[in-house]
Amino acid sequence: MLKGIPKILSPELLKVLCEMGHSDRIVIADGNFPAESMGKDAIVIRCDGHGVPELLDAILQVIPLDTYVEKPMNLMEVMPGDPVKTPIWDTYKEIVAKHDERGAACVGNIERFQFYEEAKKAYAIIATGESAVYANVMLQKGVVIN
Template identity: 85%
Template sequence: MLKGIPAILSPELLKVLCEMGHSDRLVISDGNFPAESMGKDAIVIRCDGHGVPEILDAILQVFPLDTYVDHPVNLMEVMPGDTVETPIWDTYKDIIKKNDSRGAAAVGNIERFAFYDEARTAYAIVATGEKALYANIMLQKGVI
């Protein structure tokens, strides 16, 4: 643990966030996401037992979102015909607003299988134990 840095960020996660550069992407996945197989070419960091919101909140305290693109944050679109509710998205947007002035405007959607393709080329995947549905979220790093 370090002064002024959220304790939920493990030493390895901190290292990975720090070594990422402009436009590198990070996936924070829910508990059922196939993080290890999607992340075969990425760095997979396990955060079992944590929800996405507390991890997202901690990461955004140190990790700048890309200001060169419209949607540095992306969610996995609900499949057509699926009537599931996604209240966790509001939580995400509140957290983003605390750390980026664009707030919800910075958040886009990616169709499910396109999301998977993007995830396969992400720099790192943070595997949480989040139980909410459609809770995966992808962040693109900005400049300092």
């Protein structure tokens, strides 16, 4: 155990977050996301018993978002005509506002199939048990300044 580290961050996940460099991306995927097939060239970490919001909050406690891009946090855009509500996005925006002074302004959307393509290039994908749909988040790591 470590002091000051959220308990939800497993040793495996902490190692990955530590290994990531500036501009590397990590996907926190909902339970429907094809993490294993998208993550053939990425590290896939299983966090099936957890939801995206609590992992997002914990991760943003230990890594900064990239300040060199306008939207270092991206959500998977809802497909046109898909009758889905995404209230979880409001939760994400509240979480990011606690950790980044840009708040919701640093959150963007990526079209679903483009999100998949970008996820294939991510450093890691975290597979969660999140049951909300369109609950996937892609984060771009910034520079840690002490």
